[in-house]
Amino acid sequence: MLSCKEANRLISQELDRKLSWGERIGLKLHISMCDGCSNARKQMGIVHNACKHAFGLADKSE
Amino acid sequence: MTIDTSELAALRPDMTRFAYLLLRDSHAVEDVVQATMLTAIEKQDGFKNNSSLKTWIFTILRNKTIDTLRRGKREVSISELSEDDDDLEEVLFNQHGSWNQEMKPKAWGDPEASFEQSEFWTVFNACLHNLPEQTSRVFMMREFLEFEVDDICKELKLSASNCWVTLHRARAKLRLCLDANWFSGQGFQESRR
Numbered sequence: 484m485l486s487c488k489e490a491n492r493l494i495s496q497e498l499d500r501k502l503s504w505g506e507r508i509g510l511k512l513h514i515s516m517c518d519g520c521s522n523a524r525k526q527m528g529i530v531h532n533a534c535k536h537a538f539g540l541a542d543k544s545e
Numbered sequence: 546m547t548i549d550t551s552e553l554a555a556l557r558p559d560m561t562r563f564a565y566l567l568l569r570d571s572h573a574v575e576d577v578v579q580a581t582m583l584t585a586i587e588k589q590d591g592f593k594n595n596s597s598l599k600t601w602i603f604t605i606l607r608n609k610t611i612d613t614l615r616r617g618k619r620e621v622s623i624s625e626l627s628e629d630d631d632d633l634e635e636v637l638f639n640q641h642g643s644w645n646q647e648m649k650p651k652a653w654g655d656p657e658a659s660f661e662q663s664e665f666w667t668v669f670n671a672c673l674h675n676l677p678e679q680t681s682r683v684f685m686m687r688e689f690l691e692f693e694v695d696d697i698c699k700e701l702k703l704s705a706s707n708c709w710v711t712l713h714r715a716r717a718k719l720r721l722c723l724d725a726n727w728f729s730g731q732g733f734q735e736s737r738r
Contacts, residue, residue: 486638486641486643487638487642487643487644488634488637488638488642488643489642491637491638491713491717492709492713495709495712495713495716495717496709496713498716499687499693499694499709499712500694518649519644519649519650520644520650522649522650522651522652522653523720525652525653526650526653526720526723526724527716529653529656529723530716530719530723531688531716532657532660533660533669533723534688536660537666537669537670537673538559538562538563538603538689539559539599540599540600540603
């Protein structure tokens with residue numbers, strides 16, 4: 484079972500590379516049981532999306 | 546087609562902020578922004594109206610910034626690599642790797658609505674600006690210049706593990722900064738009234 488600390492590293496890395504099958508399963512399982520990490524993942528996703536919109540460069544059709 | 550120079554000048558603050566987050570040197574930033582504007586004026590025939598002027602200018606700016614980063618990479622000193630909070634994870638997690646109770650992330654409500662508000666972007670830019678120099682550079686190369694992580698490591702001569710840690714740290718810091726200054730703070734509450 485992943486710790487929150489390990490899960491958080493994967494949450495960041497999934498934005499940069501394709502996680503292995505084992506990593507994906509481990510992360511999914513952890514997040515299904517952990518509110519904190521579930522929120523952390525959403526927040527990192529929002530940070531990532533915000534970057535796409537920063538400087539007014541986002542494609543409006545997105 | 547001919548570009549409107551006043552429109553070009555209006556883009557200058559955004560160009561400056563963008564280049565600064567990568568270069569962190571006001572002289573280098575000034576040079577890059579000037580060179581971009583010059584290139585834009587020289588090559589204005591290449592600007593087709595089917596893209597926005599801003600998108601076109603930022604393509605030039607990205608390329609100029611990457612060139613400058615490449616030329617200046619020898620100046621990136623090793624001491625910058627272990628920038629401050631190596632212990633961010635120690636603040637967030639206990640010795641078992643679980644969240645420290647007060648650091649456990651809470652739900653952010655409807656964040657997409659925040660993207661519509663200029664106050665949110667002021668906070669977001671301030672949070673980006675507050676990242677340490679090398680952290681900011683690595684993060685910007687990934688998210689804004691869309692480099693693959695391996696290429697960032699090569700360009701900046703960082704070890705792979707250092708690159709991954711730096712990206713993770715940048716995202717964690719931005720998440721915490723937005724939480725403190727927007728989502729849990731006054732900004733978001735007031736914006737919802």
